[in-house]
Amino acid sequence: xxxxxxxxxxxxxxxxxxxxxxxxxxxxxxxxxxxxxxxxx
Amino acid sequence: xxxxxxxxxxxxxxxxxxxxxxxxxxxxxxxxxxxxxxxxxxxxxxxxxxxxxxxxxxxxxxxxxxxxxxxxxxxxxxxxxxxxxxxxxxxxxxxxxxxxxxxxxxxxxxxxxxxxxxxxxxxxxxxxxxxxxxxxxxxxxxxxxxxxxxxxxxxxxxxxxxxxxxxxxxxxxxxxxxxxxxxxxxxxxxxxxxxxxxxxxxxxxxxxxxxxxxxxxxxxxxxxxxxxxxx
Amino acid sequence: xxxxxxxxxxxxxxxxxxxxxxxxxxxxxxxxxxxxxxxxxxxxxxxxxxxxxxxxxxxxxxxxxxxxxxxxxxxxxxxxxxxxxxxxxxxxxxxxxxxxxxxxxxxxxxxxxxxxxxxxxxxxxxxxxxxxxxxxxxxxxxxxxxxxxxxxxxxxxxxxxxxxxxxxxxxxxxxxxxxxxxxxxxxxxxxxxxxxxxxxxxxxxxxxxxxxxxxxxxxxxxxxxxxxxxxxxxxxxxxx
Numbered sequence: 466x467x468x469x470x471x472x473x474x475x476x477x478x479x480x481x482x483x484x485x486x487x488x489x490x491x492x493x494x495x496x497x498x499x500x501x502x503x504x505x506x
Numbered sequence: 507x508x509x510x511x512x513x514x515x516x517x518x519x520x521x522x523x524x525x526x527x528x529x530x531x532x533x534x535x536x537x538x539x540x541x542x543x544x545x546x547x548x549x550x551x552x553x554x555x556x557x558x559x560x561x562x563x564x565x566x567x568x569x570x571x572x573x574x575x576x577x578x579x580x581x582x583x584x585x586x587x588x589x590x591x592x593x594x595x596x597x598x599x600x601x602x603x604x605x606x607x608x609x610x611x612x613x614x615x616x617x618x619x620x621x622x623x624x625x626x627x628x629x630x631x632x633x634x635x636x637x638x639x640x641x642x643x644x645x646x647x648x649x650x651x652x653x654x655x656x657x658x659x660x661x662x663x664x665x666x667x668x669x670x671x672x673x674x675x676x677x678x679x680x681x682x683x684x685x686x687x688x689x690x691x692x693x694x695x696x697x698x699x700x701x702x703x704x705x706x707x708x709x710x711x712x713x714x715x716x717x718x719x720x721x722x723x724x725x726x727x728x729x730x731x732x733x734x735x736x737x
Numbered sequence: 738x739x740x741x742x743x744x745x746x747x748x749x750x751x752x753x754x755x756x757x758x759x760x761x762x763x764x765x766x767x768x769x770x771x772x773x774x775x776x777x778x779x780x781x782x783x784x785x786x787x788x789x790x791x792x793x794x795x796x797x798x799x800x801x802x803x804x805x806x807x808x809x810x811x812x813x814x815x816x817x818x819x820x821x822x823x824x825x826x827x828x829x830x831x832x833x834x835x836x837x838x839x840x841x842x843x844x845x846x847x848x849x850x851x852x853x854x855x856x857x858x859x860x861x862x863x864x865x866x867x868x869x870x871x872x873x874x875x876x877x878x879x880x881x882x883x884x885x886x887x888x889x890x891x892x893x894x895x896x897x898x899x900x901x902x903x904x905x906x907x908x909x910x911x912x913x914x915x916x917x918x919x920x921x922x923x924x925x926x927x928x929x930x931x932x933x934x935x936x937x938x939x940x941x942x943x944x945x946x947x948x949x950x951x952x953x954x955x956x957x958x959x960x961x962x963x964x965x966x967x968x969x970x971x972x973x974x975x976x977x
Contacts, residue, residue: 467843467844470844472778472779472780472844473779475780475783475840475841475843475844476768476779476780476782476783478840479782479783479786479787479837479840479841480764480767480768480782480783480786482786482833482836482837482840483786483790483833483837486829486832486833486836487760487943490829490947494947494950494951494954497951497954498954501954501957501958501961502743504961505961663892667872667885667888667889668872671872671875671876672875673871673875677868677871677872677875680864680867680868680871681865681868681872681889683864684861684862684864684865684868684896684900685865685892685896685900687861687900687903688896688899688900688902688903691903691906691907692903695906715902719899722895722899723895726891726892726895727892730809730888730891733809733884733885733887733888734884734885734888736884
């Protein structure tokens with residue numbers, strides 16, 4: 466299955482991983498902030 | 507800390523080690539159970555590997571050390587558990603002795619237990635996996651001694667850390683196995699070099715590494731142990 | 738009550754913006770400007786994303802241990818907050834390193850997992866960090882939690898060189914002959930190296946932004962916990 470993927474497919478996957486992870490961490494930080502605000506009332 | 511200098515501390519170390527070893531000897535049921543557990547692990551691994559003699563010889567050293575590692579985790583956790591159960595641990599911590607002496611005492615007890623276990627497992631593994639023991643027996647004993655010392659160093663340290671936590675049974679291996687990987691690797695390779703390959707020089711190189719690991723972790727763990735137990 | 742302190746300071750937002758710009762420029766450099774490699778072709782573009790993240794992961798581990806040591810030394814709650822924030826970043830970048838490494842390994846070497854020494858080291862590191870957070874979740878007393886996790890952080894750092902050697906020697910018969918501490922031993926052309934360093938800077942900036950933001954939130958959490966424990970000053974409404 467993977468053998469047919471071109472080099473650029475892999476390159477884009479690798480960079481997309483980075484983008485996804487950074488965005489995910491930002492969302493996590495936001496969630497953490499919200500949770501604290503909710504607890505403070 | 508103590509008025510009589512370092513020799514008094516050595517006395518404390520010996521006292522803690524003696525207490526733990528006596529406890530171990532008295533609760534023979536635990537020791538026997540641990541021994542049988544590791545023998546069973548060896549047999550299960552032998553079954554898993556298969557019946558091809560070359561393959562079994564190759565897998566033998568690894569199987570031996572995996573069995574020892576599991577048994578070591580159990581016995582290290584046990585050494586704190588029996589203390590905790592009888593509230594002896596709190597009393598031990600009340601004594602005005604350096605925390606490092608408690609660590610070193612328990613370390614010695616755990617090491618000797620594991621060493622004995624290793625020396626019993628060695629012939630069993632040799633029979634099951636068709637590994638020749640006799641040619642390099644002194645090197646093999648040195649490997650078991652240094653390898654179990656490395657295990658005991660980390661296991662004693664982390665067992666103190668997890669002693670009063672939930673889920674400690676699964677937590678201890680999670681914490682200690684990634685740290686112990688270099689010791690496991692060197693011990694397995696040295697055992698392999700002695701038994702299967704019959705290469706004493708190669709075993710010597712791995713043994714030096716093992717000694718280096720042990721020395722560094724001995725210093726690090728002794729230095730920061732008091733942070734682990736202080737309330 | 739905390740509305741003033743809860744707002745993100747301007748410099749932090751600026752740092753976030755700078756991170757975004759640097760990340761974008763780094764991506765353009767890697768994807769469009771960098772020439773293809775003689776051996777790997779366009780796959781070299783994965784290297785910029787993967788290696789930069791890996792370097793930052795180890796930086797974060799160092800900071801975890803550093804702030805852990807500071808906490809053991811002077812016991813300030815903020816040192817623990819810094820240490821945990823670094824550990825979280827280390828876990829994040831470590832996991833990203835493993836995933837990126839597998840993405841790099843499959844097209845270049847044909848398999849996802851090659852027991853490459855640095856990836857094996859990162860995998861061990863990630864399990865150590867997972868242990869760090871499991872233990873933190875099990876200890877309730879904040880002081881003991883800080884001390885115990887600082888100890889784990891220190892042991893994690895101490896184990897890195899040994900685990901690296903073990904990972905290097907895992908595939909070799911003899912321990913001493915294959916050690917190569919400066920990395921792969923392959924010299925990199927200046928064009929590639931410059932772009933790699935730029936991407937390392939971008940990843941480091943992302944780490945800095947995550948770290949500062951996480952520390953800011955951690956400080957607010959510590960303050961909230963402290964105000965929960967102490968009775969509120971008279972005349973102020975008690976909100977639960």
